[in-house]
Amino acid sequence: MKSIFKTLLLIALLSSCGNKSNNKTTHYIGAYRIMDQMVPYPYIVKQNSDSLYLFNNSGLLIDRTEGERIEKNKTIEFKEKHFNVLNRKKDNFYAFDLLDTLNFRPFKNGAPNPKNSVKFVQIQSDFDIDIRLLKNDFKNTIWEYNVVEDENSNPNKDLEIKQTIKVKEDSLYVLTDYYYQGIKTVSEFETKSYNLFKIDSICFLSFQKEENNPQTIFQIVEHRPGKIDLRDFSSSEIKDISYYKSSFKEDDYVNSISNANKYSNCFDGYQGEYYFGDDVTFNKGNQFLIDYVSKNAPITEDKSGYIIVQFTINCNGDVGHFGLIQMDRDFKKMSFQKEIIKHILSKVSTLNDFPSSYSQIEWLDYKDIHAFLMFKLHNGKIVDLCP
Known part of the structure; x- marks a missing residue:
């Protein structure tokens, strides 16, 4: 009898475990x-x-x-x-x-x-986040975070990239500042819609542009007043990102937006390379670029080498999403003075005479394209440019 009872009890326990699973x-x-x-x-x-x-x-x-x-x-x-x-x-x-x-x-x-x-x-979620408190905190705080670069980022060795978010009614500003050796060189901003929502016990943040320009959904893994931890699954390596309450004052933020370039990719998923498809080099040629960028350029040192400005050209011919790489004449890492770097980046950020970057290749769709300008310097002066 005991044996039968034990068998029935075991079956009941296994059934119970199976139901839970x-x-x-x-x-x-x-x-x-x-x-x-x-x-x-x-x-x-x-x-x-x-x-x-x-x-x-x-x-x-x-x-x-x-x-x-x-x-x-x-x-x-x-x-x-x-x-x-x-x-x-x-x-x-x-x-x-x-x-x-x-x-x-x-x-x-x-x-x-x-x-x-x-x-x-x-x-999965380790924290049961109060979505009402999260939404209220998100709307009433200016957030800042350091950009975590991935495969879709432009090559960058020398710029620190910070982004700041400010919510306005049903959308938000994203301000991107590019710093070199502690000084701000150029700034750009864009506007997006956003969604904060919860499915069961898990909270999410997503941004929204045009319907044919898909945006990443972030998982919110933790929220405390003045800090939001997110997880980004949109690249080969999962990225953890933290939003912190910024010291930006409202008026200062509005002023920063007014002085920044408006820039947005036409398609945020993938950018073509400059060597694909039609020629997307600058319409007025390299000599115009050399003359334009060299004008009033500061000469603070006699170093020689290369300053490579990486950027994206969107479907409207605007430039943004900057990166910076510096090398000496032997193609080894070096650093130029901040004055010349700020000057070159500022000049490049104003260029707007590029041809359309829409893909003409049937098997390779893109609307924006990755490009670069490689400035050759001799004794601190710009003497050549490629490509």
Whole structure:
């Protein structure tokens, strides 16, 4: 009798454990699509024991399907997205949207191309964040943080990049300042809409531009007054970012915006390279650039070498998103005086006579392009320029 009782008890316990496991809710955040371009994919998938839910970048439930689970080689059929699961691991999965052949380009035979799939990463929350307090703090604070660069950032060795966020009604300013040896060289700003939302116990922050310019969804991992910790899954390495309450005064911030260049990428997912497609070199030629940048340039030292200004040209011909690399004549790292660096960056930031950067290549879509100007200096004076 005891043996039978023990057996029944064991079966009951195992059944209970199985039910708990099946009832577990798992959340996956869209990281990026296209492995070598890393275009943000702003969707969230939630899996229950018997249902899958699909949320957009505003936290709105846009679809639900029953009797489905995330398994390799299976297709999850939402109304407008059919995710064919190509690879399934413990904490992520890759999927290919069979209904979206524009953004998920298959092989020529129509089969899903793993390179063009989307990566979903499993997430969880260690803190139950009060979304009301978070929203109130976010709206009433000017936030600053140091930019964490990744694969989509322009090459940069010598600039410190700081961004500051100020909310205004239903949108916000993002002010980007570029510092060299402690001094501000150039500034730019853009405006975005934003969404702060919560799904179950997990909070998220997303930005919003035009519908065809997808923006990253950040997971908010912790909030304390004057500090927000976020997690960014949109590159190959997961990035942790912290927003801190800025010492910026309201009037000073408004003044900084008025003195900054307005710049925004037309597509934030991927920038082409200057050597692709049509020639995007400056319309007026290199000699004009040398003369323009050299005018009133300070000569404070007799060093010789190269100052390479990296930047992005958007679809309107504007420049922004700067990086800086300096080398001596033997192509080894060196540093020039801050006066000449500030002068060159300020001059380059005003250039606006570049041709359209829209891709003309069928297999490589982009709207913005990465470019650089490599200034050659001899005894402190600009003497040549390439490319």
